[in-house]
Structures are given as C-alpha cells and as structure tokens.
Amino acid sequence: MEILEAARHGNKLRTGHLAGNRFALRVAGVPEDALPVVRERLERVSQTGVPHYFGAQRFGRGGQNLALAARWLLDGARPPRKPFHRKLQVSTLQSAMFNALLADRLRDGLFDAALDGDLMQKEESGGMFVSHDPADDARVKAFEISPTGPMFGAKMRWPEGEALAREEATLEAWGLSREALGQFKKVGAGTGRPYRVRVDEPSLAADADGLHLSFGLPSGAYATVVLRELLHADPT
CATH class of the missing domain: 3.30.2340.10 (TruD, insertion domain)
Incomplete structure (x- = not known):
C-alpha cells in the first residue's frame, strides 16, 4: 500500500467521531474466471452483510x-x-x-x-x-x-x-x-x-491489473474481513 497524501486536521479525531470509511482496493493475482464468482459473493454480502469480525x-x-x-x-x-x-x-x-x-x-x-x-x-x-x-x-x-x-x-x-x-x-x-x-x-x-455489518455501495471491476473493489463500511469494521468473504482467503 502506498499513501499518496496526508494532512493534519484542525480537530483531534476522538472515539465516536468517525462515521465510516470508503475503500478502493486493487487485488492482484486473481484468475480472470474468478470475477463472476466474486461478483456473486459481493451481491450476496450486500444483501446479508458480512460477519463483523475483528481483523487479525x-x-x-x-x-x-x-x-x-x-x-x-x-x-x-x-x-x-x-x-x-x-x-x-x-x-x-x-x-x-x-x-x-x-x-x-x-x-x-x-x-x-x-x-x-x-x-x-x-x-x-x-x-x-x-x-x-x-x-x-x-x-x-x-x-x-x-x-x-x-x-x-x-x-x-x-x-x-x-x-x-x-x-x-x-x-x-x-x-x-x-x-x-x-x-x-x-x-x-x-x-x-x-x-454483522452492511457493505455500502459496493462496486467491482476487473482489468489486466486485477480486481478493483470499492465499498463503504461503518467505523469499526475491517476491509480485510470483507476481502476474506469475497476471496475465501486471508489477505495479508
């Protein structure tokens, strides 16, 4: 992961201030034929939510x-x-x-x-x-x-x-x-x-660089847990 830009805010971020996060992820090394399977899983979890596990x-x-x-x-x-x-x-x-x-x-x-x-x-x-x-x-x-x-x-x-x-x-x-x-x-x-936790506004696309995933989660939820549900693997 590469952080492109960071800036300080005038107010401290205290517990409870963060409503949620929006994630945009690229997953490399996923076979092309996996796209329909991942898309089906993404549609399912957008309806049922994902287990609200704490990540590793x-x-x-x-x-x-x-x-x-x-x-x-x-x-x-x-x-x-x-x-x-x-x-x-x-x-x-x-x-x-x-x-x-x-x-x-x-x-x-x-x-x-x-x-x-x-x-x-x-x-x-x-x-x-x-x-x-x-x-x-x-x-x-x-x-x-x-x-x-x-x-x-x-x-x-x-x-x-x-x-x-x-x-x-x-x-x-x-x-x-x-x-x-x-x-x-x-x-x-x-x-x-x-x-369980909702996955908000999920999107999925694929190109030569891999899968491109985007979704929102409330504060306290882990994007790695969503990836585990979609890929059936523990992301590292």
Whole structure:
C-alpha cells in the first residue's frame, strides 16, 4: 500500500467521531474466471452483510497483544503500568471472545437469524432491545435489525434466554465469569457490537491489473474481513 497524501486536521479525531470509511482496493493475482464468482459473493454480502469480525490486526503481530492480555486477565500476571496498555489488552480480549461467539453463530446457522433473548440493534436508529418475538427473525432477514454480541464488561447490557446462555458459556470457556468482569471495569466497561455489518455501495471491476473493489463500511469494521468473504482467503 502506498499513501499518496496526508494532512493534519484542525480537530483531534476522538472515539465516536468517525462515521465510516470508503475503500478502493486493487487485488492482484486473481484468475480472470474468478470475477463472476466474486461478483456473486459481493451481491450476496450486500444483501446479508458480512460477519463483523475483528481483523487479525486487532490482536497485534503474531497475536502478541492477545497473549499479553491472557497473561494478565486470565493467568493473574501483573497488569501493565500504563492505563493505555491496560485498556488495549482488555479490548483485545473482548475482541477475541466476540469473534468466538460470532464463529459459533455462523457454525450453527444463526448469522442472519434471531435467537430467543438476542440483544438486537435497530439498523435505522441504533436503538437496542431484547428479542423474544419469533417475528423478529423476518426483521433480521430484512436487515431492519441485527443481533449483537458482547464486548464483555461489567457495565454492558446482557441478553436473555438462549443468547445469554451462549455468552455465559463463552465466558466460562475462557476462564471468566460475570462477577470477574468487575476487575477491569475502569478500562473495559463493556458494550454490544452487531454480529454483522452492511457493505455500502459496493462496486467491482476487473482489468489486466486485477480486481478493483470499492465499498463503504461503518467505523469499526475491517476491509480485510470483507476481502476474506469475497476471496475465501486471508489477505495479508
């Protein structure tokens, strides 16, 4: 990647200020006959969304940030001295557990389906509510609402029913509990994150240089995850 130009803005970019990003990517080394397949996948994800995974870059080179977080939060090692590093490591562990829950939903065919007790997010307003209505499944399919997963923390809103059971099972599998989350509430209060994300205004073309992709994503979503869905390969 080559950065052609950079300039400073007069105001600092703070958390929550960024609405989204627009990506224009060239992918080299893709066979010419792959274009129809990639186009079909792009049309599908523009309707269903893509899994809202955290990309590998979230976890540091070789997963080192996750390893450091596990030593502190799971194995009882001394925490980092700097608050920034403590917050980073908590965020890394939260992200890994979110990814694990999302992978479980994909495995069980629940990516674009409503589960009893899901904490849903309204696509238009961002409002949250707990779902117990079977009719919500059709609203998920229509992309009116999306199920959310946890960025685990002591102050987050919890789901109910089967969705809650899944989250508590994941906590237990990682050696944590709801009560244990209080130990890092100052640097990781917790929140919800949709399990899927829209791909806005996608476009695809091909020439001798490869595939040319363009799409928009909201803040917090990873273009590398979209590429993985389209190419069925981990981009590096």
